[in-house]
Amino acid sequence: MEEEREVELQVEEDSEAGRETEIPPPQLAEPGTQGIIRGRDLFGYVGIEAVLDQMRRKTMKAGFEFNIMVVGQSGLGKSTLVNTLFKSKVSRKSCTPSYEEKISRTVHLKSVSHIIEEKGVKMRLTVIDTPGFGDQINNENCWDPIVKYINEQYEKYLTEELHITRKRRIPDTRVHCCVYFLPATGHRLRPIDVEFMKRLGKIVSIVPVIAKADTLTMDERLDFKQRIRQDLQASGIRVYPQKEYDEDVEDRIRNDKIRENIPFAVVGTDKEHQVNGNKVLGRKTKWGIIEVENVAHCEFANLRDLLVRSHLQDLKDVTHYIHYETYRVRRLNESNASVSGLSALPLENGITEKYEAQSQL
Numbered sequence: 617m618e619e620e621r622e623v624e625l626q627v628e629e630d631s632e633a634g635r636e637t638e639i640p641p642p643q644l645a646e647p648g649t650q651g652i653i654r655g656r657d658l659f660g661y662v663g664i665e666a667v668l669d670q671m672r673r674k675t676m677k678a679g680f681e682f683n684i685m686v687v688g689q690s691g692l693g694k695s696t697l698v699n700t701l702f703k704s705k706v707s708r709k710s711c712t713p714s715y716e717e718k719i720s721r722t723v724h725l726k727s728v729s730h731i732i733e734e735k736g737v738k739m740r741l742t743v744i745d746t747p748g749f750g751d752q753i754n755n756e757n758c759w760d761p762i763v764k765y766i767n768e769q770y771e772k773y774l775t776e777e778l779h780i781t782r783k784r785r786i787p788d789t790r791v792h793c794c795v796y797f798l799p800a801t802g803h804r805l806r807p808i809d810v811e812f813m814k815r816l817g818k819i820v821s822i823v824p825v826i827a828k829a830d831t832l833t834m835d836e837r838l839d840f841k842q843r844i845r846q847d848l849q850a851s852g853i854r855v856y857p858q859k860e861y862d863e864d865v866e867d868r869i870r871n872d873k874i875r876e877n878i879p880f881a882v883v884g885t886d887k888e889h890q891v892n893g894n895k896v897l898g899r900k901t902k903w904g905i906i907e908v909e910n911v912a913h914c915e916f917a918n919l920r921d922l923l924v925r926s927h928l929q930d931l932k933d934v935t936h937y938i939h940y941e942t943y944r945v946r947r948l949n950e951s952n953a954s955v956s957g958l959s960a961l962p963l964e965n966g967i968t969e970k971y972e973a974q975s976q977l
Contacts, residue, residue, distance in 0.1 A: 679731075679738030681788045682928060683769075685820070686743065687762065687812070688797025689750035692827035697795075697884035698743055700897065700908060701920055705886075706730050708745045723748040723761045744791065750808055759812045766791050766819050770943040777944075790940060792931045793856070793923060794820045797827040798844070798879060802836050805847040813853045819943070821856035821934055823922065824848075829881035829914050830899060830906050837881050844879055857927065861934060874922060880915040883908055 686694040695707035708728045729742040744765070749758055769790045776786045794816060798809060813822055824844070829837055848855060855878060862868040888895045889905050897908040907913045909920075923931070 676736050676738070678785070679740060680932075681740045681742070682932070683742040683744065683789060683792050684923070685746070685762075685766075685791045685794040686797065687746045687749055687794060688827060689799070690747070692797040692799060693884050694745065694795075694797055694827075696886060697797075697825075697827070697882060697916075699886050700884040700916065701923065702732060702741065704730070704732065706732075706741060706743055708743065723758050725761060725765045742789070755808050758808070759815055762812075763815060763819065766816075767943065770940050771947070773940065774944055774947060790935055791820050792935045794822050795919075795923075796822055796824045798824055800826050800828050800831045800840070800881075802832055802840050804843050805851075810847065810851050810853065813848075813855065814851060817854040819939055821931055821939070822854075823856050823919070824879035825919060826879050826881040828883065830883045832881070841877075841879060841881065856931070856934070861938070870926075874918075877915060877918055880919040880922075882916045882919055883914040884916065 684698070686698060688694055698707045699705055706728070708726055723746055725744055725746055727742050727744040729740060732739045732741050746762060749762070752758065773786060773788065773790055776783060796809075796813060796816075798805070813824065816822055826832075826837070826840065826844075832840060847853075857871045857874060859868070859871070859875075862871055883899060883906055885897055885899050885908055887897070887899075889898045889900055890896075891898070891905055891907065896905070896910070898905040899908070900906075908916045911917050
């Protein structure tokens with residue numbers, strides 16, 4: 617009887633312990649909150665999840681902007697690659713009647729904008745080209761017009777923000793991404809590549825690509841990519857996506873795979889060919905067809921996924937919360953210093969805490 621009594625007591629204790637573990641105590645969240653109320657603790661359906669549909673409808677109605685800059689010397693296929701990315705004639709060369717290719721004596725930035733609509737979602741795409749970059753015998757300071765243009769767009773946005781009566785929606789002309797084209801030399805980064813990415817990496821998100829990668833064998837491509845990564849690290853060049861901006865473990869794992877593949881070896885074309893009964897974008901040679909969207913042939917699909925399908929919003933967020941915020945803090949410090957007669961706090965566009973860049977005013 618005593619053994620049965622002990623067994624019954626043990627069963628009761630186990631069941632009580634089980635009941636206690638079924639409903640865990642409320643977990644404290646951020647300071648100032650009482651705890652986390654999860655779905656099973658609610659009395660009924662509230663409808664909080666519907667905010668996602670509201671945001672989607674609002675975005676689809678208003679649309680959004682995406683501004684991409686392409687930089688590289690002439691003949692690297694910048695216009696073709698941009699057309700391939702968005703599967704339409706969006707480059708300046710493609711939409712300019714009687715376009716004539718001329719080597720400019722200086723770097724002139726030119727932009728062209730389009731409204732692209734897909735499944736009800738509208739995007740205002742602006743492509744900024746940099747004809748003349750790297751085409752001269754003396755390329756000293758050829759990046760200055762590009763730096764000036766990027767900062768001018770930050771200044772425009774800041775001016776709109778500081779108006780007493782602001783627009784409900786401030787036009788966003790800031791450069792969200794700079795795709796930098798490297799020639800497929802098979803050697804290392806050139807001095808102009810190092811200097812450009814060093815300076816521009818502080819004020820804009822740079823994505824380097826190896827242009828016309830079909831001129832390299834697979835082994836040459838792998839060796840070239842490895843040497844470029846070594847040069848980037850040795851020179852302290854920060855390209856997108858930067859490790860310090862990873863928000864959580866999931867972001868870090870996903871972005872590590874991207875960082876392992878940078879720079880992307882890409883091929884661009886707007887011509888279709890028949891392959892096994894299917895139409896594919898590709899470049900036809902007498903040895904076969906190089907399929908642009910086939911990851912076994914080149915890494916164009918990886919670049920497209922980064923710029924459009926997986927990181928487009930993050931590129932816009934990094935531009936707004938990191939690069940633009942750093943510029944804004946510097947300009948306001950300079951403005952305050954000029955008013956108070958103090959020297960401006962030195963601050964260059966660099967690393968700031970994502971979403972928490974604070975003004976030291």
